[in-house]
Amino acid sequence: MWESPVDMRKQIFCNRSLNMKSIVAVGFDMDYTLAQYKPDTFESMAYAGTTKKLVNNLGYPKDLLEWKFDWKYMVRGLVVDKKRGNILKMDRHKYVKVAYHGFQRVSREERQATYGFTLSRDSYDEPDYALIDTLFSLAEAYLFMQLVDFRDQFPEKIPSGTDYAQMYKDVRAAVDLCHRDGTLKQAVAHEPSKYINDDKQIVPMLKMLRQSGRLTFLVTNSLWDYTHVVMNFLCGKSGTDGGTPRDDEWLSYFDVVVTGSAKPTFFQDGNRSPLFEVDISTGMLQNTDRGTPIGGIGLNTPILPQRAVKQACRVFQGGSVAHLHRLLSIAAGAQVLYVGDHIYGDILRSKKELGWRTMLVVPELEFELEMLAQTFSIRKEVSKLRMLRDVLEDKLQSLEWALRFHNLTVDEQHTFQEKIEILQSERDKIREQHRQAQRDCHHQFHKTWGQLMKTGYQNSRFSHQVERFACLYTSQVTNLCYYSPDKSYRTTEDFMPHELEGIGL
Ligand SMILES: Nc1nc2c(ncn2[C@@H]2O[C@H](COP(=O)(O)O)[C@@H](O)[C@H]2O)c(=O)[nH]1
Numbered sequence: 246m247w248e249s250p251v252d253m254r255k256q257i258f259c260n261r262s263l264n265m266k267s268i269v270a271v272g273f274d275m276d277y278t279l280a281q282y283k284p285d286t287f288e289s290m291a292y293a294g295t296t297k298k299l300v301n302n303l304g305y306p307k308d309l310l311e312w313k314f315d316w317k318y319m320v321r322g323l324v325v326d327k328k329r330g331n332i333l334k335m336d337r338h339k340y341v342k343v344a345y346h347g348f349q350r351v352s353r354e355e356r357q358a359t360y361g362f363t364l365s366r367d368s369y370d371e372p373d374y375a376l377i378d379t380l381f382s383l384a385e386a387y388l389f390m391q392l393v394d395f396r397d398q399f400p401e402k403i404p405s406g407t408d409y410a411q412m413y414k415d416v417r418a419a420v421d422l423c424h425r426d427g428t429l430k431q432a433v434a435h436e437p438s439k440y441i442n443d444d445k446q447i448v449p450m451l452k453m454l455r456q457s458g459r460l461t462f463l464v465t466n467s468l469w470d471y472t473h474v475v476m477n478f479l480c481g482k483s484g485t486d487g488g489t490p491r492d493d494e495w496l497s498y499f500d501v502v503v504t505g506s507a508k509p510t511f512f513q514d515g516n517r518s519p520l521f522e523v524d525i526s527t528g529m530l531q532n533t534d535r536g537t538p539i540g541g542i543g544l545n546t547p548i549l550p551q552r553a554v555k556q557a558c559r560v561f562q563g564g565s566v567a568h569l570h571r572l573l574s575i576a577a578g579a580q581v582l583y584v585g586d587h588i589y590g591d592i593l594r595s596k597k598e599l600g601w602r603t604m605l606v607v608p609e610l611e612f613e614l615e616m617l618a619q620t621f622s623i624r625k626e627v628s629k630l631r632m633l634r635d636v637l638e639d640k641l642q643s644l645e646w647a648l649r650f651h652n653l654t655v656d657e658q659h660t661f662q663e664k665i666e667i668l669q670s671e672r673d674k675i676r677e678q679h680r681q682a683q684r685d686c687h688h689q690f691h692k693t694w695g696q697l698m699k700t701g702y703q704n705s706r707f708s709h710q711v712e713r714f715a716c717l718y719t720s721q722v723t724n725l726c727y728y729s730p731d732k733s734y735r736t737t738e739d740f741m742p743h744e745l746e747g748i749g750l
C-alpha cells in the first residue's frame with residue numbers, strides 16, 4: 246500500500262491539478278528519466294571524449310588532455326553567453342543575478358553594466374546564448390568555461406581566429422560527435438552498471454500502471470540498439486552488464502516504443518516524419534503507412550495492421566505524435582501523461598502544442614529538499630532581515646522627504662538630519678547582514694550557484710520554467726510508485742503578494 250505522508254524527497258509536487266483517472270496513457274522518456282546516469286562516470290566520460298576530439302580533430306592543444314572535470318560545479322538552468330565567454334544565473338524575470346567569466350566572478354558593477362542597464366531587454370536565447378537545460382550539458386558548459394580561462398591566459402595556444410563563440414561551437418560539435426559516434430554508447434553498452442543507476446522500482450511502477458488499465462509507451466531520441474541495451478539493464482531479468490544476453494522482456498511493459506523520435510520536432514503539428522517499424526530480431530527498419538506495415542517489392546510481407554492480431558509491444562523509429570495517437574487510439578491530448586527530464590525537448594512542446602499532461606523529473610530536487618529543511622532557521626532570519634531593511638528604508642525616505650520639502654525650523658532640520666544619519670547607518674548594517682545571511686544560505690546549497698530553484702529570494706529562471714510547463718515535478722520517475730495510479734493531484738493555493746499580508750508567510 247502507499248505510505249502517507251510520502252517521504253519529502255520522494256514526493257510528487259503539483260503545479261497544475263491533474264486527476265489521474267482521466268489519463269489513458271502514460272509515456273516515458275528514457276535518458277535521464279527512466280535511466281538516471283551517474284554524472285561522476287557518465288558525464289566525466291563525455292568530458293574526456295570531448296577534450297580528445299577537440300585535440301585530435303579540431304586543433305586544440307594537448308594541454309586539454311590533462312584537464313580535470315568537476316561534475317558538481319555546473320547546475321541546470323544556467324545560461325552560457327557564447328560571445329562574451331560568460332555563464333549566467335538569472336531570476337524569473339530574466340535579470341542576471343550571478344555571472345562568471347570563465348571561473349572568475351563578474352563584479353556587480355560590471356554585471357549590471359553588461360546585462361542590467363541596457364536599452365532593450367535581451368531574451369537570452371539561441372543563437373547568442375545556450376541554455377544548460379539538460380544534465381547532458383553540464384560537461385560541455387564546464388569545458389567551455391575552462392577554455393575561456395585558457396584563451397584569456399594563452400591566446401596563442403588556441404587555433405588562430407577562434408573567438409569565444411567559435412570555441413563554444415567547437416565544444417558543441419565535439420560533444421555532439423561523442424553522442425553519435427559510439428564514444429559514449431559503446432562504453433555504456435559494455436558496462437551499463439558503471440554509468441546508470443540501477444532502479445529496482447521501474448518494473449513494479451510500470452506493472453502497477455498497466456494493472457490500473459493505463460497504456461504505457463516510451464518515446465526516446467535514442468535509437469533502437471541503444472534503447473534495447475539501456476532498457477534491458479533497467480527492466481531485464483539480468484539487470485546486469487555486457488556479457489549477459491539481452492532479452493525482450495522489457496517490451497512487455499510497454500504498448501508502443503518509439504525510438505529515434507527527434508523530440509521536440511516529434512511533437513510539432515504538421516510534422517511529416519515517416520514512421521518505420523523496427524524488426525527487433527534484426528534491428529532492421531520496415532516501412533509503414535501510419536503504423537501499418539507496407540510490403541516490400543516482391544516480398545510476402547503481411548499488410549494487415551499487427552494490432553488486429555493480438556500483438557505485444559510494437560517498436561518504431563521516427564514518426565510523429567499523430568502516429569502515436571493513432572497507435573494508442575488517443576482521442577485527446579489531455580488523456581496522456583508524459584514523464585521527461587528535458588523542459589524543452591520533453592515538456593514544453595508536448596504541453597503547449599498537444600495539451601499533454603506532463604511530469605518533469607528533477608533529480609537535483611532531492612538534495613534541494615534536504616537543504617530546505619536544514620536551512621529553515623537561516624531562511625527565516627533572512628526574511629526577517631529583509632523586512633527590517635524595508636521598514637528602515639521607508640522611514641528614511643519619509644524623513645529625507647520632510648527635510649527637503651517641509652518648512653522646518655533650523656533646529657528641526659538638525660534633528661531630522663541626525664535621525665537620518667542614525668537610520669542610514671542602521672539600514673546599511675542591516676542591508677549588509679541581509680546580504681551576508683542570504684549569501685550564506687545560498688552557499689549551503691551550492692558554493693557557486695546557490696539554490697537551484699531561487700536566485701536571491703526570487704524564483705530562478707529554471708524554477709519558473711518548471712512552474713509554467715510541468716504539471717507535476719518530482720525527483721525520480723519511480724516516485725510514481727508511492728501514489729495510487731488513480732490519484733487526483735491538486736495544486737497548493739495560489740497567493741498574490743497582497744494576500745500574503747498579515748498571514749506571516
Ligand atoms: N547527437 C546528440 N545526441 C545527444 C546530445 N545530447 C544528448 N543526446 C542523446 O539524445 C538522447 C536523449 O534521449 P531521450 O531518451 O532523453 O529522448 C540520448 O541518446 C543522448 O545520447 C547531443 O548533444 N548530440
Ligand SMILES: [Mg+2]
Pocket residue numbers: 274275276277278585586587
Ligand atoms: Mg531524456
